[in-house]
Amino acid sequence: MLHLSFLPGDLRPAQPMTDEANKDAPALPHFLDQHREQLVARVTSVDSLLDKLHGTLLSQEEYEAVRAEATNQDRMRKLFIFSRSWDKTCKNKVYQALKETHPHLMMDLLEKLSGISVGS
Template sequence: MSDKTIKFWIIDALENLSAKDLKKFKVMLCDREEEPRVTRRAVEDADEMDLADLLVKMCTESKAAQVTIDTFKKLGFNNEATMLASKVSSGDGNSAGSKYMTAGQHFIDKHRISLIERITAVDPILDRLLMKKVITQENYSDIRCLNTSYKKMRELFEMGSIRSSVKGKDCLYEVLMESEPFVMEELRERS
């Protein structure tokens, strides 16, 4: 397995674009209606490394890869999209080392909304995550104080260890498979 990161593969993919295509990429990135939104000022003088840094800072590496792939597809850069997706999902990027990645996106990221909507018994999940040291006692207490499962799950997804760590996402996936196997199986079948 390569020690290159997803950010490296994004930079590499952007460097393979002509100056004209890179400019198109920046425009399309700014015109996205989905989150995360990018301002023209942020990309105006950005080179390939700056763009990759910006995308990774705005979201996780796997989401940055997916945003890049989606933008390539919208521009008709299908070869670039396919190459980046294969590098990311084949284990050539650091978060691609997860067995729960598909098309450059972690299962947890891909099904975030469905998981927030469908998981109602959050406390047992928190217990397991605390025991595995994925969340801290403070995180555990803060989330338990929230009054709805929606709020609890949303807050859980915002924890740094879940939001930006592949290991945290992998652990959450495994805990959800233990505590909510029917929901998880249904989502896996949809993938």
């Protein structure tokens, strides 16, 4: 029988925090979910965003359905309809594509989120 004793001042490293330890912590909404309204209103080049997502996240049918909408706002709304089935990895792809296609908008939204001006 193995008996372990722990002495005061034991210097073994603490166990790293795992997802299990954080399972009761409330999950913060993804950036896309937090800023949906602003993204719908302010993304001006939806086609370039769709081009980045086509084939990796959007099927040909989804791509065409979004492009068929009349206005940029309607296109973004349609894109967000598809986002209901996306996991965090998928949403991260959209976030990255937005950073590449709309860097100034994303910087503005990040500044508002953090309350810190990145430009100063």
